[in-house]
Amino acid sequence: MNLPDLAELAVRNLRESLLRNSLTTIGISVGVASLVAMLSLGIGLQQLASRRLMKSGLFDTVVVTSRRDLRNFSREEERNGPAPAESRILDEPTRREIEHLPNVLEAYPDIRFITELRYEDKPHLTTIAALPASAKSNDAFEGVQGRFFSSDMAPEAILQKAFAEELLGKTPKPGLDETNVAELAAPLLGKELMMRYAQREAATPATRAYDNAPASGNESLAGAAYSVVSREQKLKIAGVADLDPESMRGPTRARVFLPLGLAESLHVMQPTDLREISRAASDQPVYSSVNVRVKNPSQVQKVEDAIKKMGFNTFSILDASRSIQQFFKVLDVFLAIFGSLALAVAFIGIVNTLVMAILERRREIGIMKAIGASDGDVKRLFFAEAGAMGILGGISGVALGWALGQVINLGTNIYLQRQSFPPEHFWSVPWWLVLFAVLFSFLVSLAAGLYPAGRAARLDPVQALRYE
Amino acid sequence: MSSTDRSPQSSAPAIGIPAIHAERLCRHYRMGEALIRAVDGVALEVRAGEFVALLGSSGSGKSSVLNLIAGLDRPTSGSVTVHERNLAKLSREELARYRLHTVGMVFQSFNLIASMTLAENVELPMRFAEVDRGKRDSLAREALARVGLLARMNHRPSELSGGEQQRAALARALINRPRLLLADEPTGNLDSRTGTEIMNMVREFNQQLGMTVVMVTHERALAERYAERLVFLADGKLVGDESNSTVTANTGSDHAGSDGERL
Numbered sequence: 001m002n003l004p005d006l007a008e009l010a011v012r013n014l015r016e017s018l019l020r021n022s023l024t025t026i027g028i029s030v031g032v033a034s035l036v037a038m039l040s041l042g043i044g045l046q047q048l049a050s051r052r053l054m055k056s057g058l059f060d061t062v063v064v065t066s067r068r069d070l071r072n073f074s075r076e077e078e079r080n081g082p083a084p085a086e087s088r089i090l091d092e093p094t095r096r097e098i099e100h101l102p103n104v105l106e107a108y109p110d111i112r113f114i115t116e117l118r119y120e121d122k123p124h125l126t127t128i129a130a131l132p133a134s135a136k137s138n139d140a141f142e143g144v145q146g147r148f149f150s151s152d153m154a155p156e157a158i159l160q161k162a163f164a165e166e167l168l169g170k171t172p173k174p175g176l177d178e179t180n181v182a183e184l185a186a187p188l189l190g191k192e193l194m195m196r197y198a199q200r201e202a203a204t205p206a207t208r209a210y211d212n213a214p215a216s217g218n219e220s221l222a223g224a225a226y227s228v229v230s231r232e233q234k235l236k237i238a239g240v241a242d243l244d245p246e247s248m249r250g251p252t253r254a255r256v257f258l259p260l261g262l263a264e265s266l267h268v269m270q271p272t273d274l275r276e277i278s279r280a281a282s283d284q285p286v287y288s289s290v291n292v293r294v295k296n297p298s299q300v301q302k303v304e305d306a307i308k309k310m311g312f313n314t315f316s317i318l319d320a321s322r323s324i325q326q327f328f329k330v331l332d333v334f335l336a337i338f339g340s341l342a343l344a345v346a347f348i349g350i351v352n353t354l355v356m357a358i359l360e361r362r363r364e365i366g367i368m369k370a371i372g373a374s375d376g377d378v379k380r381l382f383f384a385e386a387g388a389m390g391i392l393g394g395i396s397g398v399a400l401g402w403a404l405g406q407v408i409n410l411g412t413n414i415y416l417q418r419q420s421f422p423p424e425h426f427w428s429v430p431w432w433l434v435l436f437a438v439l440f441s442f443l444v445s446l447a448a449g450l451y452p453a454g455r456a457a458r459l460d461p462v463q464a465l466r467y468e
Numbered sequence: 469m470s471s472t473d474r475s476p477q478s479s480a481p482a483i484g485i486p487a488i489h490a491e492r493l494c495r496h497y498r499m500g501e502a503l504i505r506a507v508d509g510v511a512l513e514v515r516a517g518e519f520v521a522l523l524g525s526s527g528s529g530k531s532s533v534l535n536l537i538a539g540l541d542r543p544t545s546g547s548v549t550v551h552e553r554n555l556a557k558l559s560r561e562e563l564a565r566y567r568l569h570t571v572g573m574v575f576q577s578f579n580l581i582a583s584m585t586l587a588e589n590v591e592l593p594m595r596f597a598e599v600d601r602g603k604r605d606s607l608a609r610e611a612l613a614r615v616g617l618l619a620r621m622n623h624r625p626s627e628l629s630g631g632e633q634q635r636a637a638l639a640r641a642l643i644n645r646p647r648l649l650l651a652d653e654p655t656g657n658l659d660s661r662t663g664t665e666i667m668n669m670v671r672e673f674n675q676q677l678g679m680t681v682v683m684v685t686h687e688r689a690l691a692e693r694y695a696e697r698l699v700f701l702a703d704g705k706l707v708g709d710e711s712n713s714t715v716t717a718n719t720g721s722d723h724a725g726s727d728g729e730r731l
Binding site: 001465 | 567
């Protein structure tokens with residue numbers, strides 16, 4: 001029998017005992033629904049986590065420091081590679097070199113310093129950090145009130161919520177911080193801050209007149225000099241960010257942010273400047289650390305290795321993300337197993353239904369054999385019935401699972417909203433899961449049809465015809 | 469399928485050559501401790517185009533012989549050869565193909581599939597033979613027209629009388645153009661009038677299409693009226709084999725009508 005005929009006869013037979021076959025199909029669809037629900041929960045949670053992690057900038061960032069920077073120096077690093085004193089300086093050409101490595105999105109210097117900001121003539125001491133333009137997409141700035149910097153050189157600042165509270169003279173309440181950022185931002189946006197900072201200026205030959213060094217001292221570091229000049233810079237408050245300054249977010253661990261271009265142009269005296277003799281007199285910017293953003297967390301290791309080969313120290317939280325991925329793999333397997341349990345019950349349901357159908361249709365099988373149906377024809381017919389139930393159950397199961405997911409998603413978001421968290425989409429049914437679920441249901445049903453179909457095919461026609 | 473399977477007409481002129489040849493045919497069943505010899509050393513030869521009646525009381529083994537000829541059952545020993553094919557040596561698959569193309573069967577209880585319409589019942593063997601849909605439709609109509617049921621082709625068997633059901637079963641038996649028509653008490657569930665109607669059709673197939681007919685019955689009168697040859701069975705053994713001269717004398721085109729009146 002050819003396939004269209006098989007399908008036609010199978011569907012006709014399924015319709016003949018509609019109630020029983022519908023119940024079996026519902027059983028399959030519940031099984032598939034639970035599988036789909038479990039797996040899409042797993043996938044959704046994983047996507048949510050990796051979306052959050054990706055945006056946090058934690059997992060695609062490599063922090064590069066010079067070996068000359070003796071802080072955070074591990075023994076292992078000491079053994080491998082050049083000695084600190086012989087290693088390369090992390091300066092502008094090096095930064096550009098790193099930026100041109102494959103898979104690197106950008107490499108920007110980590111500029112942060114502690115200084116004084118005046119607001120309405122009251123001084124406030126705080127840490128200031130520079131942000132590259134790409135930080136706009138960082139989820140730390142998702143809830144920013146106002147806007148992001150208008151340009152990389154704009155004399156603008158974004159404040160942390162806590163600092164905004166300080167400027168307004170509010171003290172944060174203990175416990176859950178529920179201050180409305182919009183309320184905080186309203187009186188501050190567009191106002192001016194006065195930043196006082198220490199600018200490092202390489203000494204000009206004229207100012208070096210008092211040096212004992214020879215005239216060619218430009219090339220010699222001995223006797224190099226720089227001066228520190230106190231400067232002021234007006235800043236407009238562009239935005240207030242709703243984030244926790246204590247949270248572990250590399251570049252965002254500061255209370256006030258400036259655009260990177262502006263911060264670089266200021267040549268602010270950095271704490272490391274005092275230690276680094278070589279950079280003191282250099283006209284080229286030298287950085288204590290450079291943040292490298294990689295295209296994809298999976299390429300972090302490669303980029304790290306490449307930078308290490310250049311003779312720098314690197315740091316990333318790659319290992320943490322690896323174990324998180326592993327956790328989700330295990331979670332997926334567990335969810336799939338639980339989801340499959342319902343399908344296993346459905347499997348038994350199919351076997352039962354088809355065995356019952358054989359008993360009921362014994363005579364019919366006998367007739368078909370008497371008029372020329374082969375064992376294979378009978379077997380394929382039962383297979384087709386099992387398969388049809390599988391496909392129908394699979395499709396309705398995916399729909400049911402999807403609907404179930406939507407309901408749970410909705411319910412959870414209502415709960416999240418009551419707890420004043422933003423809604424999340426942690427339920428994902430990718431197209432491959434739909435295909436996989438229908439196919440899986442089809443295959444499971446065929447497997448369930450294996451025994452009944454074999455039994456029907458082996459039926460002795462003489463006996464079957466005698467059966468009333 | 470081969471074209472020879474589909475054209476029994478071509479075998480019609482070959483009347484006289486053996487269509488069925490059974491030798492020392494045995495079919496034994498084990499029922500608990502007892503061994504039942506349903507068929508016990510039957511030797512039988514049926515010529516192509518012959519109309520043979522297998523007669524005997526119930527339990528005489530006549531249906532078992534028919535099932536062996538039909539390829540529904542396999543002999544315990546001995547052989548049954550149909551058109552030079554030894555059925556005992558065929559595989560299950562080959563036997564199914566043999567049933568599909570060489571044999572048409574009608575039963576006492578009609579054996580139509582209740583969930584299908586007449587047209588679907590009649591075309592079912594062609595589905596197994598993988599005949600394509602358009603051809604199937606026209607052949608099924610043709611067969612139903614032949615038994616006078618074209619108007620009822622979309623009815624289910626339960627909506628029809630017994631005689632109509634048996635006519636549909638005949639149409640189904642005919643559909644793959646088999647050489648052999650095997651009938652197991654075809655009139656057993658019918659009143660005598662409809663029984664005659666059916667028997668006339670069977671004879672028509674025998675005479676016009678040249679089909680070899682083997683009919684199982686326990687009604688001697690019926691057998692004498694239609695069969696050319698009467699074979700008697702008792703306890704699984706062949707106990708008599710006589711040719712029926714009365715029937716050969718009155719075969720004719722006017723026969724169908726006069727038979728109906730005589731009852």
